[in-house]
């Protein structure tokens with residue numbers, strides 16, 4: 317089964333550095349492949365907390381090199397390769413994340429994946445044995461290379477609109493996606509920052525809307541959503557470490573959800589227009605209207 321797990325939906329300096337929301341990027345399980353996108357601060361911790369196994373990753377993708385998208389890339393490469401002892405996996409990243417004055421991928425960890433690194437650029441497309449990753453458009457975002465991506469799997473397409481300001485051609489690039497993840501950091505315009513605003517997201521959705529007929533929502537990956545036997549420890553009224561860990565996760569999740577409340581309220585503008593769009597980082601069956 318394919319699914320997406322948000323290891324965090326934070327973006328922007330203040331939300332990330334305060335950890336008002338987590339910032340680990342998102343983990344795609346698509347057609348049997350595990351792909352980590354934009355491993356920001358806390359990506360390793362969140363994935364382990366949620367029962368995901370970094371050593372099972374097949375690919376790590378950086379849409380761009382800003383720290384809220386790339387902070388954990390090195391440790392996740394190390395984790396993907398079993399601490400370097402089982403060299404495997406692939407990295408996809410823009411050239412300025414790899415070379416130039418200020419690369420973010422350490423050179424020594426590149427050996428852990430046998431330098432299996434592909435450079436994202438306009439027209440990029442690669443196949444991961446059942447999943448195709450392609451660059452659909454170059455974003456306009458500060459002074460870094462940033463790319464909008466599409467992941468195709470099992471006859472479906474998931475689009476990722478990473479950080480960018482709105483520009484002509486952006487919505488069209490994501491036309492026909494079955495699912496869409498959109499980074500929206502700001503509620504109001506500020507010329508200093510090149511990010512999407514709510515009205516920009518609406519413009520994207522109005523054009524990118526796929527043909528009628530909504531796909532099934534993607535289910536979260538990892539342990540979430542699975543039903544498990546409660547086990548003998550539960551029947552005896554004694555909690556095993558496993559159950560304590562699950563309970564702790566549940567508490568963390570409630571805390572996490574409550575911190576979203578104010579954020580959700582701010583997003584009523586979109587909700588009013590697009591009742592089927594959801595927001596924890598915005599994966600969406602598209603709106604009807």
Ligand SMILES: [Zn+2]
Nearest residue numbers: 380382457479
């Ligand atoms: Zn950015």
